[in-house]
Ligand SMILES: Nc1ncnc2c1ncn2[C@@H]1O[C@H](COP(=O)(O)OP(=O)(O)O)[C@@H](O)[C@H]1O
Ligand SMILES: CC(=O)OP(=O)(O)O
């Protein structure tokens with residue numbers, strides 16, 4: 001690869017209705033700008049942009065942002081007005097989060113037409129995510145056709161899973177023909193957070209076993225043994241596993257047939273039901289944990305039951321992965337809910353004292369930005385909050401690829 005003196009990387013983390021972005025200088029380890037576009041395609045979208053080096057204040061505005069293409073143009077304009085535009089010769093590459101990499105992509109990958117085609121082929125198994133990732137790539141390519149664009153896949157970290165964890169117990173030929181298996185997602189987060197947890201414990205990642213609970217709007221759990229993923233809760237698609245903001249997580253697959261045969265729903269309707277009208281929003285009408293906690297505090301029983309279902313599922317995965325790992329050094333909470341919702345952490349760990357797990361109420365209540373332990377001194381298994389940073393992890397992998405000899 002050509003050597004480059006440019007050392008900035010722009011990272012685009014395009015979600016189903018949002019784009020998170022960061023501009024970083026990899027030579028100095030400085031974050032130059034961070035931002036977020038939310039509610040893309042809805043009546044009022046919101047953009048928040050924070051230039052970190054130009055002394056500028058955080059800028060926030062609301063307006064209509066119809067699609068991801070418009071969102072990226074808005075991001076480019078914000079960066080431009082800080083003198084950090086995409087036309088900068090200091091930009092070395094653009095790193096993209098791509099949710100589904102299938103069987104083929106297990107490493108950060110330089111994007112060309114063939115790679116983009118393969119990412120497109122995977123749209124049916126990440127219908128909420130890969131299309132947004134593709135738009136991000138195309139728009140970035142149009143704005144800077146000369147720059148290397150790198151895809152960092154959510155599935156990559158999980159590709160080390162043993163076959164007994166990755167395979168579903170269905171007819172092998174059908175599974176192989178259609179590449180049906182557990183791929184797992186949020187991999188850059190699970191990789192980053194498990195590594196940071198080892199650091200927090202003052203140990204080498206190869207020595208520690210951790211259960212990572214990535215609880216955002218999408219949510220997943222993983223069992224990481226010595227730095228390697230051995231099981232994860234999301235499957236062929238990001239629908240399986242934990243109860244999420246709008247997704248059901250685990251259900252009996254026969255529910256799908258039943259809805260078809262008895263309720264007369266077609267595939268599209270069932271897909272939409274399970275991905276967009278289930279999870280917390282389906283259970284109580286809200287998918288934001290802040291709002292759910294507020295309602296519980298006011299005595300709302302529907303919100304309480306939704307919370308209890310969410311916690312019950314979490315406990316099942318903590319227990320399950322404890323058994324899979326045999327020995328656990330830490331259970332770690334991360335992402336929007338995991339980092340901020342103390343009641344979720346407390347409830348998920350409650351009653352697990354026999355597992356060596358406990359949460360210290362005071363430590364749990366402390367709000368902080370950094371990685372921290374929330375278990376009492378005596379706890380045999382540590383409980384931690386470790387903020388995730390998918391954008392930093394993507395930037396590092398992107399920069400390593402474009403500067404490799
Ligand atoms: N202070 C908070 N207390 C409780 N939950 C929070 C708080 N801040 C954010 N959240 C939760 O985090 C979610 C977003 O998490 P995030 O990791 O950003 O998700 P995603 O990347 O999937 O969009 C929100 O929907 C909300 O439920
Ligand atoms: C894969 C996935 O669920 O991602 P997100 O949490 O960003 O929706």
Ligand SMILES: [Mg+2]
Nearest residue numbers: 216217218335
């Ligand atoms: Mg996320």
